[in-house]
Each structure stands twice: as C-alpha cells, then as structure tokens.
Amino acid sequence: MSHKPSIIITGSDLAQEAVDLLSDYQLVYAGRQPSEADLIALCQQHNPHAIIVRYGKISASIMDAAPALRVIAKHGSGIDVIDQAAAAQREIRVLAATGANAAAVAEHTWALILACAKSVVTLDARMREGHWDKAQHKSIELEGRTLGLIGLGAIGSRVAKAGVAFGMQVIAYDPWAKQLPDGCEAVELTALFNRADVVSLHCPLTEQNRAMINRDTLAQFKPGAMLINTARGGLIEEEALANALQDGTLGCAALDSFTQEPLTAPHRWQSLSNVILSPHIGGVSDTSYVKMGSTAARNVLSVLRAGAVEESTSA
Template sequence: MSARRPVFLVTGSDLAADALALLDAHDVVYAGAKPTEADLIGLCRTHDPVAIIVRYGKVGAAVMDAAPALRVISKHGSGTDTIDKAAAAARGIAVVAAAGANAAAVAEHALALLLACAKSVVALDARMHAGHWDKATHKSVELEGRTVGLIGLGAIGLRFARMAEAIGMRVLGFDPYAKDVPAGVQRVDDLATIWRESDALSLHCPLTADNAGLINAQTLAACKPGVILVNTARGGLIDEAALLAAVRSGQVGSAGLDSFAVEPMEAGHPFHGQPGITLSPHIGGVTADAYVKMGVGAVRNALAVLNG
C-alpha cells in the first residue's frame, strides 16, 4: 500500500491549472465556494491537511485545531484579515500571502472607480439609456492638477500611484511601514494632511484592529467638501453609516466602493439606489490573469514553508 500523500485544502471550489501543476506530489481537497467554519472543521478532521489555501471563508483556531498536521495557511491574494494570525502563531503555523499577485488588477479597478466617480459614468449612462441628453447641464470633475491621497503604499497602492501620476494628479501617500517610496509620491507622516489636502482618497491598506472605521464622521468632516472616496481594500475600513450621511450632505461628492462591512451585500442595503455611490461586488482583484498569479503565488508560498 502506498503512503498517504499530504493534503492541500482549498477554501474554494477551484484553483488555477498552473497552481495545481505545482502540487503533483499532493492531494487537493476543495471546500466549495461558500465554506462555513463547520465545513472547514469537518474537512480538516477528515483529511488533516498540511496546508490551507484560503480563498473564501475564515480560518480560525477551531479550524486549525482540527488539522494536527497543518503547517502553513496561505492566502490566495494579499489580505490576511480572514485568518486568525494570533491563533496560528500560537500553534506554530505559518501565515503567508501572495502579496502583489493581484496588484495590477486591483489598482486598475481603483482607477476605474475614481474615473467613474469623477466623470459620473454610471449616472450619465443611466440618463442616456432613459433618453436624456445632459450636455448642456452636466460638468464632470477634471482630475489633472488635483490631489489624490493614498492610504497604504504597498504593491497595489504604488501601482495606483503611478497611474494617478500619469494622468497629472499630485499624489500624497500615508504608510508608516512603506519602504522605498518613489519620487512621484509625496509621503506624509500624518493622516491630517491627507484629509486636509486631498481632492480624492483611495484606500490600499490592510484591515487591522487599529484602523477599523478609519473613514468615519470625524475624518470625513476633516476632508475637503466634495471629496471623492475609493475603496478597493476592505469594507471594515469605512463606517458605512457615516459615509452615507456624508454623501447625502455633499461632504463626499461621490464614492466608488468594491468592498463592504458585510459580504455579500444584503438586499436593501442603504447604499442601494443612492446617487453618488458606485458599487462593485469585491471583484477588483478578479481577473483571469490575477486568478492564475494568486493561485501560483499561494501554492509557491505554502510549498516554500513546507520545504523549509
């Protein structure tokens, strides 16, 4: 009888073929598109994986305890807020992420949302389809010469910064952990400067206990009237009730949002139908190219830990 092959558990229903090709010495088990904690615990007890590739769902202490052989949890992407990192550290389990694998996709989506907000793309499209011609009454926002404030200067934030600079924007950046910030980004040491000077804000930071609700009634009030807000990072960075009030008052001119406090967004959410808010279903990093790059990156990172 042949020896049992080590198992990779994927908290999703698939993995890119290029990523699977790296796992020919392993068995791969899929948890499905919407795995619950109970699903993951059951699969861990049955298969005792050496690695978990995290696409969907959360991986906490109970899941880890159900897999005694588990040595590494690898994020299929860059954000590790769905992994209990303290619990993993306490159990000697490595947590790694495919940082930068979806940077191009997310940065492009952030730029698309910024342009959609500045140019009223969604509203004008709806008006046109309804038979209106608003050329005499509508004026868009010109971004050249205006300032965009970036919170987070990692792979995504810096790629977005280059795009914003290319269209003639002044780029401010806040990130106390960033290194080697390029000349095109004016780094600032305090968020007050970001709020005070930015005509648009774009969020590119991870969600932590320290920055949850970073965009709230107080910080929005400190911004320029009519500021544009773009979020392709994590929904928990924004107090959604405060943002809604700021859009309705005009303090926020428009917002382009790709992530939300609760996902999937529930029916009847206050953002639904609200003028000035452009929505997308957390798909900034979802492209065919990024799917392959994130899968390959996640598998390579996990194998690097397993191979010592």
C-alpha cells in the same frame, strides 16, 4: 481513497498552474462560500497539511480540527481573514501572495476613480432612460486635482504613478514606506484628508486602523471629495460614510470591499446614487488569478518541503 496528504482550498477552483504545482497532494475544494462548520468538517475528514484561503475566514476552531496543519496560504494579500494569533500559538505559518494582484487592484482603483469623476454609471443609466444630458452635465477634470493615498505598498505605488501621469498632485500617508514614487509627497493623515480631492485606501486592515474612516475623519475631508476603497471594508465605518454621501459631505464613493461579505440585499448602498459598488473583484483578473494561485501554491510548498527535509534529516 487517495493516500496523498491533503490541502483544502476554500473555494471551488484553482488555476491549473497552481494545481500542477501541487500534484503531490490531494486537493479538496470547499466551495464558494464555505462556513466555519463546513471547514471544520472537511478538516476533520481530511486532516489537511495546508489550507489555501480564497473565501471565508480561518478561525482557531478550524485550525484545531486539523492537527497536521502546517501552513495557511492566502490566495491574495489580505490575511486579516486568518486568526494570525491563533496560528502563531499553534506554530502554523501564515503566508500571503504579496503583490500577485497588485496590477489588477491598481487598475480597478483607476476604473472606479474615473467612473466617479466622469459620472460613467449615472450617464449610462440616463442614456438608457432616453435622456441626453450634454447641455447640463459637467464631469470632474482630474488634472491639477489632489490624489491622497493611504498606503504605498505594491498597489498604492502603482496608483500613485498613474496619478502623476494624469497630472494630479499626489500625496500619501504611509509611515512604513521606505521610499516614495517620483512626484509623490509624504503627508500626515489629517493633512491628507484636508487636501485630497480623491482619497484612495491601499493599506491592510489591522486593529489599529479599523474604522479609520469614520464620522470624525470624514468631517476633515474637502467638501465634495471622493473616497475609493479597493482595500478592506473594515477600514470604513459604513453608516458614517453613507450619511456623508447622503448629506453631501462627500461627492462620491466607490467601494470594492465591505465589512460583511457578500453584501446583503436590500442594503442602504442600493438607495444612494453617488456610490459605485463592485463585489470585491478588484484583485481578480485573468492574469492575477494565475499569479495568486501559483504564489499561494509555492508558499505552501516552501513550508511543507522545508518540513519534509527537517524530518528526513532528524530521522
């Protein structure tokens, strides 16, 4: 039985670099898809000082099962899976690994944009079926087209720079952005929907922007536009998007995040040929896996060590 204070990881693994940083703690792995009941049971058993969140959600009930809990660190940037109000009430710090996966998500965004524009998935499937579509197929050329970005943080800014390099007109909506990348124009949201050939989401999910892409806003898109989401599934009203794809309002969509994860099967997305799907892996690369784990570990230590200093000072 370990006498080290414990940290729960809501996953089955952590980068070795992060494990090394946390050598003074007992690491308890909750598995790939821990339920609320699983996490409550582990908290009651181990009374962790910290939780590193890879998968699942952290509710007030989970926090209450861990009286020693001082910090919840996200293995990534999306802290909407943590009940932040409940954490604040219990004086539990919530920290994100901001920017640790920015390069990976930006690259995946461009993989999805290009896959849509160049019909990569469709043409591959046709080739495997024995077809040779050179005579009738025309892909979409991005140079001169308009890229609309919602959110200009670490990820959105990288996507913007690549858009400029592709020769696109880049417009963005982000009322909190302190500065814009070179070649990027700030616009209001309605103007972005009206003008963009490609709309890409790069904002956190909040109660204010939940379902911001819905039937009414989709009606403002340019006919045949593309929608890319490597941010959060809750930003999109999925039924409205599916209808827009089916009736031709949108030309194509590519989704890496979903309202409910993992995606259940059968699902309507599987019947639509003009949507590309990936299992929320935009931020998971060989390099970002290490960066996210190490940053989450350092975030945990910053809180726990500060607390230890305070306790020794007051003793």
